[in-house]
Amino acid sequence: MAEDAFTEHRALLFTIVYEILGSAADAEDVLQESYLRWSGVEPGSVEHPRAYLVRVVTRQALNHLRKVKARREEYVGTWLPEPIRTDPAVSEDAVLAESVSMALMLVLETLSPTERAVFVLHDVFGYTHGEVAASVGKTEVTVRQIAYRARRHVHARRRRFEPESEASREIVRRFLLATSEGEIQGLMDLMAPDVVQIADGGGKVFAARRPVTGHADVARFVLGVARTSITATTRIEHATYNGMPAARFLNDGELDWLVAFEIHDGKITGLYAMRNPDKLHRADAVRTLDRGEQRPWRP
Structure with missing residues (x-):
């Protein structure tokens, strides 16, 4: 059927x-x-x-x-992909975990639509150039050229990625504790010097409209947000979003915002805060992701 x-x-x-x-x-x-x-x-x-x-x-x-x-x-402010809640087991497939990470998804956003589709099908899902050509309506020769161009573009801009682990989840726990205690030095010690914080409010709620960079500025920004957005009744939950450790902030039982953490070599290198309510409606359900077989079909 x-x-x-x-x-x-x-x-x-x-x-x-x-x-x-x-x-x-x-x-x-x-x-x-x-x-x-x-x-x-x-x-x-x-x-x-x-x-x-x-x-x-x-x-x-x-x-x-x-x-x-x-x-x-x-878009008003910085656009981030709509976060999806994923099972921690997604980290067992490093290629899949990286492919849905916020950092790589932002790089894919800089590709043309056809380049993006070709990169996703070929480099992430392992389809041959001929198979990709059948999907995007191009010749195989053209797809080879597009794939090469897209891959070079992505590799020049991609950030180093580490799948979620118990160690990365522990860093997030320490980060949240330092935030709750107002420990600016504690926050700085957990972040890489060139850490980047990106927030998406969609012009509907308060969020920094430009990325905040550097561990000192990010630490001050985080504590400022915590003072105004986290109350005694706020419940914080640990979760996994886009293959990354994350924290969910709930007020009155409703998801108000969430932050996904990018971690490399024991340091937080990126924070991706989603505050746009339009992108949080479906953020509770755990999504099942699948990369299929490496060679899914032969046309």
């Missing part, structure tokens, strides 16, 4: 579309539209359902990304 095949591959399809779009809400819309297209296909007429579905969702995602690209350039 059409529904059975779509359900079987849904985690893979969601992962592909989310990495192309950077939005869980948009990814769900693309999957819904793709399912409607799939349900209209004559049963038994598709020899390789997964191959067909990957092609469908990729093309739908590309169409959607081209439409929203201009809106993102006019």
Whole structure:
């Protein structure tokens, strides 16, 4: 049945579309539209359902990304990908964990829509150039050129990444303790000198509209936010978002904001704070991600 095949591959399809779009809400819309297209296909007429579905969702995602690209350039403040709550087990696949990390997703945002889709399908999911060509509607020769250009662009800008671990979660716990105690030196000691703090308020709630850099400035900024945003009734929960250790801040039982931490060599190198309420509606549910087999199909 059409529904059975779509359900079987849904985690893979969601992962592909989310990495192309950077939005869980948009990814769900693309999957819904793709399912409607799939349900209209004559049963038994598709020899390789997964191959067909990957092609469908990729093309739908590309169409959607081209439409929203201009809106993102006019975004109020700094745009961050919509965070997705992930199982800590995602760190067992280092490639998958890095591919959904905030830092790499921001680099992917600087690619053209086609470059992004090609990089995601080829470098993250392991599809061949020929398979990618079938998904993006280009020749294999063209896809090879796009893949080379995209890879060079990404590698020149990507940050060093370490999957979440118990050690990184402990650093986050110490960071939150130092924040609650107002220990500016304690915070600075936990961060790399060139740490970067990025916040997304979407113009709807207070958030720094530009990145804050340097451990002294970030420490002061964090303590300032804590004084105004964390009260005696605020509940803080540890979680995993985008393959990174994170903290959830709840007021009156509702998720108010969250911060994902990028950690390398025992130091916090990046903080990604999501405060835009529009990007927190779906932040409670744990998402199942799947990179599939390394060689998923042969056209």
